[in-house]
Amino acid sequence: MMLLRLITWPYVRRHLLRCTLTTAGIVLGVAVFVGMHSANQSVLFAFNQTVDKIAGETQLQVTAGETGFDEEVLERVQNHPDVEAAVPVIEAAVQTGIAGQGNLLVLGVDMTGDRALRDYDLDSADEAIIDDPLVFIAQPDSILVSRAFLERTGLKLNDAISMKTMQGDKRFVIRGVMKGSGLASAFGGNLAVMDIYSAQMVFGRGRKFDRIDLALRRGIPLEQGRQRLQAALGPGLQVDSPASRGQQFEAMSQVYSLTANVTSLFALFIGLFLIYNTFSIAVNQRRSEIGVLRALGASARQIQHLFLIESAIAGLFGSLAGIVAGVFIARGLAGYLSGMFSEIYGVAQRAEEVSANPGLLSAALVIGVATSLLAGWLPARDAARVDPVKALQKGRIQVLSEGENRIRRYAALAALGAGVVCVMLGHRPAFFYSGYLLSVLATVLMAPALCVWLTRLMRPLLKWARPVEGALAADSLLQAPRRTSATVAALSLSLALVVGLAGVAKASYESIRVWMDQALNPDLFITNSESITERSFRFELSLGEEIARAPGIAEVQPVRTVRIVYQGTPVMLVAADAERLSRRVQMRVVEGDSATMYRRVSQGEGVVLSDNFAQLRKLRSGDAIEIMSPAGAVRTRVLGIVHDYSDQQGTIMMDRAFYARHWNDTSVNVFRVYLEKGASRAAVRDELLRRFGDRTRFFVLTNDDLKAFILKVTDQWFGVSYIQILVAIVVAILGIVNTLTVSIADRRRELGVLQAVGGLRSQIRHTIWLEAASIGVLGLIIGYALGGAQLYYILEITRRDVAGLTLDYRYPIEIASLLVPVIIGAAFVAALGPAESAVRGSLVEALEYE
Amino acid sequence: MSRLLLGVVFLCAPSFSQDARAIVAEVQKRAQTSSQRYEGTLEVSDAKRKVSTKRWVYERLGAAGQAKAVLRFTAPAEVKGVALLIHNHPDRASDQWMWTPAQARDRRIAMQDRRTRFFGTDFTFEDLEERDVDRSTYRMAGEETADGAPCWKIEATPKPEARSQYDRVLLWVRKDIYLFARVESYAKSKLIRRLKYSRMERVQNVWTARELEMHDIERDSRTTLRLEKLEYNVALPADNFTLQALRRES
Structure with a gap:
């Protein structure tokens, strides 16, 4: 305690901004973790509370x-x-x-x-x-x-x-x-x-x-x-x-929970690098202090403990601040999620209050402190190893040893090799996920070497652009590979997350657009709710015949969509007249013979599954399948598998007659309406509304309306991803600000000497700007590469374990291009403050620094 | 429903048996008629003495635990046309269905709802059921007067299979006419309801209480049932007591 009061506290007071920036990574990670999970839990809690209150003594x-x-x-x-x-x-x-x-x-x-x-x-x-x-x-x-x-x-x-x-x-x-x-x-x-x-x-x-x-x-x-x-x-x-209804809702929304976990853990992972970096620099800056303490009798273990306690305290404060921020985030997010879940799953709930689960908050606190401790462990170990004699010699700086560098490179190559092997054996989940972790580890370990290599490549370019400042900036990065690499690693991880998420969004939008064009091609859709996912109301089948009599209508296809429970998970069942549907719709067939399967489905010989349903349940065309109807188990056969994005948990498609027979239900949710050639959609819609609008709940959506609704729901879903992308970019910028702040403070003497020997203030500024831009470029290059791998893994995880959806690999070139000005610009803005502080400080003080 | 009605129609015949079960069996026996028809008026007086009134027409066919009955509300306007069909069984609780004309639907009233109050009255559905004498055990609890008439006081304990809401029922049976004079129902040793019979008259040779007052002790509310235009052994077709008839005639 005394060491903390005498050594740590004065240091914190002197470097308040730096300490704040250091903990910001943890604040952000914990805030995202608490915010996303609390919002999700609030929606689940609201649903469960509604279920409980309605249940009464049930x-x-x-x-x-x-x-x-x-x-x-x-x-x-x-x-x-x-x-x-x-x-x-x-x-x-x-x-x-x-x-x-x-x-x-x-x-x-x-x-x-x-x-x-x-x-x-x-x-x-x-x-x-x-x-x-x-x-x-x-x-x-x-x-x-x-x-x-x-x-x-x-x-x-x-x-x-x-x-x-x-x-x-x-x-x-x-x-x-x-x-x-x-x-x-x-x-x-x-x-x-x-x-x-x-x-x-x-x-x-x-x-x-x-x-x-x-x-x-x-x-x-x-x-x-x-x-x-x-x-x-x-x-x-x-x-x-009654509680099982909550569990089913939870099962439906598990994709979101997983997304929330990935984002928050990634944010914490990036925060870990920020803390590691700052503590590494702090150890270097405080080596004379450490030397004095060692000379006065402090043991290596005491020094290590001092730094670990500091990182724990930083983690504690960061986590507490993160929890508070997270609760505020949750308040904003809960209503959004509530609306989104209603739109996507058609489940009624109303999240009005944020439920701050003590277990979740405790977990956030533990995770935040643990992350901080983990990040501080290596710098603390280095601090303990400081040689007191060398530490007390002014001007001598401990740098990353060549031996340590070599070990890192070998470890990185080993991780990369093992990662490749794991990918080759990736059909087994353990290998697949290990491969993912190994690829991230390899990048992190390779970061210092990559930074050195890439900076060497960039040096001529920088020198060409600004002969003095460019060379100085490159050399500054080369002289402190550990400091540079930690920032670049944090930045690349953030950018990799951005590329991965943007890639998934791009792949999803493209796949959904293709599917909509193939599957949702009627001119009009008649529903009984404003939202197509709301299934509280049902039409009588006979209404379809009346609709068909309206002028301009060529064909009306009744469809019943209903959520049923398959092996404990809610899935979508779609019942339509299969043969008629197949004449109008050509869905992408994954397995099965498209020429015969719809005919066989219409004869009640079996069902067609969406690819995500089949993937998540490991079903193939020709397999037997048992579906529960109120009358008992319906044993039938899988006749084909098609690409379909109707539901995240998967879809079973069957003939309406087959459904009516087993479920004793002829009601209809949607009428798909095809118009005669030349008929006006608007005119037919108006006529239908005139005929039926007052008689029953009757909503007519045009093809464009429906597609817009689906894209709106998709936007809502990816709205969460956009939050993730924003968090990743903020963390990335935070990393650059942090690094430059500590880097400039670390190099006050060096920069002072430059000014003393005639360096102009503008040159110092340009050097720091270029250094910042170079960090941005390094982060972008490594981030793009890691992002490419990240995207592959996210798509595979989505296909294998989350939604079963096969999405085509599409590198998000647009977002990647957009990141160049964003990151370079952010790096430049981040450099402004530190650059000004470097040129405006007292030269004497700078020269006396250390 | 039917027990209430049986209370109205129990016969009076001289018997000097002191056996409690035999007395109750005799009450039931004397009440037996092949059919019954009356117009009933229900007055519910709540704790604040605010009175609401309902009227109905009641028809019963058969007796002794196997009766079928139909009750049709005639007033007030909000409930006019609502009908209740009851099929009693000697070995189990009755089946009851309700017909609501506004929805043109019948609904089965579940057996477990017997504890609930009969449409805002102080009777529960269980109070209105026809019960076989063998679904309780009986003990003579003494002799007392009720409203000035000498009575046997009998304690009836429902058997577990009866699944009664009550754990004890005290019956006052008039010695002169073998008719219930008072019934007190207890749950967890606490008096829950008290039913008083009055205006006893001989109708077609059947002693009948023309007025019954049920007092819900806890709520302090009272329901009075008056039987008008009472007839026994009238010709009623059996197919009037079916769900189809319920739907058809409403």
């Missing part, structure tokens, strides 16, 4: 994905001897049309029995309704809403809310108000309750329920009850606790 839920199931299942569940109470539920998110209120989560329940599981905690209502569900049930326009919703909207009891339903615009009368922090506060209070049979009509559910909520008889263990009920109902219906 112990188990019977579901069949989004398809729902026939009403008769309710009787089977109610008659099961282990079941105390079982009630049917329909759940859907509906736009209220009230400004600023977003979606209203509507819960359809059977009020005659639902109070066995849920407490409505009615605040006010017609007295009769509070006491008598009969009055509520007998009037199908009845709804209950929360007190919070009323207060936000200014509505009151017996006011009407208009909702666009499958029976056209309908008014619902608020016949009761729920209060309290239970059910009424679910979905941020934007909750309405209506009778289940009204909900069936309003949402076009036919005679189906979405799920059954149930409580077991007293004394029956939950797992035992679950298993027995599952056995009684068969595999087509899932019996799980």
Whole structure:
């Protein structure tokens, strides 16, 4: 403690800016980690909280994905001897049309029995309704809403809310108000309750329920009850606790979680280099101090501990600041993610508060401090090895020894060789991921040597541009390869991340555009929601025939899209008239015979899978596949695999008749409409809206509208990547500022001598600018190379383990080109401050430095 | 529903048996008629003594745990047309369906909902069920007067398979006419509801209480049921007591 107070604290006070910059890497890494994960957790928490509050006393839920199931299942569940109470539920998110209120989560329940599981905690209502569900049930326009919703909207009891339903615009009368922090506060209070049979009509559910909520008889263990009920109902219906809905949502959003992990770890990794670099320089600067301490009796271990404690403290402060910043980031990000998840997965949740999980914050703190300690370990070891005699000799500087350089080069070559071998054996995940880590390690180890080689190559160019300043700048970099290389390594890692992410975005956009042109070629799409991913409402099949009778329409293809659970993961099921679809759509076939597979699918002989579904489940064309329907297991065959980007977890495509037979569901989500030659899209759309717009929920999207929507969702998804790219660039710039700041301070004497022997201030400035630009160029060159490898690995990881999607390798030349002025410009800006501080300081002080 | 109705129609016949179960069986036996029809008025008076009224027409066919019944609401306007179909079973709880004309839908009222109140009244669905005498055990708890009439006081304990919300029910049976005079229902040793029978009249030779008042002790609310235009052994077609008829006639 005394050493910290006497040695460290004065040093920190003298170099406050440098210390701040040093910890900035950790701040940023931890902030990104906390921010992205807290935002994600907040969305999951909001979803789980909604599920919990709606669940009430529910112990188990019977579901069949989004398809729902026939009403008769309710009787089977109610008659099961282990079941105390079982009630049917329909759940859907509906736009209220009230400004600023977003979606209203509507819960359809059977009020005659639902109070066995849920407490409505009615605040006010017609007295009769509070006491008598009969009055509520007998009037199908009845709804209950929360007190919070009323207060936000200014509505009151017996006011009407208009909702666009499958029976056209309908008014619902608020016949009761729920209060309290239970059910009424679910979905941020934007909750309405209506009778289940009204909900069936309003949402076009036919005679189906979405799920059954149930409580077991007293004394029956939950797992035992679950298993027995599952056995009684068969595999087509899932019996799980309400919490499992959260797990399914988590499974859907795992791609985002992985992205958040990669970004934050990468940011921390870059921060590690920043700290390493600053501490290395600090050790050099403070070697005389270390020499004095050693001469006074301090042991090597004490010196090592001193530096390690310093790095731990830097890590601690950096992590704490990062946590605070992360919570602020999460606040901004949670709403964005909430909207994005709703658009992508069609899952209703409403993240209004940021949930700061103590476990996550503790993990961030530990990771931040550990990273800092790891970064400080090598400099601390070097500090401990300082020879006190040499340290006290003024002007002698310890530099990276040739021996150490050689060891690094050999280690780098070994890592590179091992990495290549791993790539060759990359079909095994362990080898593949090892290969990735080894390639990064090889680059990091090779960084000093690469910096020296590349600077030597650049020296003539710099000298040609500025004979004196150019040569000085190059020599400065060559004389301090460790300092330069750590910055360049941090910069290259950042740029590699940028190139990798930009490459994935480019590949994704290109692949999605190609897929949209092939698969989404109808002129119009008729949906029952503003968003194509929202599946709360369903059309009746017969509507398609009426639509087909409108003038200008050549063909109408009904499609049912629905999320089902396949081996515990929610996946997309698309049911369409396969043969008709194949006549209009030519999707890229990965496996199978495109000439026959659609015909066989239309005959109910099997299904076609998206490539990501097949890749993630290791399925091939010809394999048997078992899909669960409410009626039981449907055993069929994979007839082909096609490129499809409908869903991140994969898509099963089957014939609509096959689906209707096994799922007992003929409802439709989307009608694909092809127009006759010469028919105007706008005119047909207007005519369709005129005919059906008031009768039911009826939205007509043109081909361009739909593609724009998909690109908007893609933009939203890559919005997260853009944040990552921004973080990577900020970290890169931070690295340059940091290096130059410490580098200039380190070289005050050298720069003072230059001025003393006649060097002009402008020459000093130009030297530092060129040095900064050179660091930028070195970072760009190595970053581009590493980025190329990084992109390969990200695409492979995406294909193998994340989304199963095969994306073509596309080097992001546009972003790479854009990085040149950005990084060189940032390097120049970063150099301005240090350059001015170098030329404006006292020459005497500079010459006396050290 | 049917037990309530049985309470109305229990026969009066002289019996000097002191066996508690036999007394209850006799009450049930005397109440047996082949069918029943009445117009009922329900008045619910809450703790603040605010009164709401509902009216219905009730028809029953059969008796002794196997009766089928239909109840159709006639007032107030909000619930007019709503109907309830009940199929009683001697060995298990009754099946009940509700018809809502506005939705043109029937719904099954689940067995486990028997604890819930019968549409805003102080009766629960369980209170209204017809119960087989063998679904409880009985013990003579003494003799008392109820509303001035001498009664046997009998303690009934529902058997576990009855899955009753109550753990004990006290019955006061009038000695002179073998009709319930009062029923007190307990859960966890606490009195939950008290049912009082009054306006006892002989209708077509069946002693019947024309007025019943259920008092929910905790809520301090009361529900009074009055039976008008009461008839027994009327000709009712069996197919009136089916789901199809429920849908057809509403």
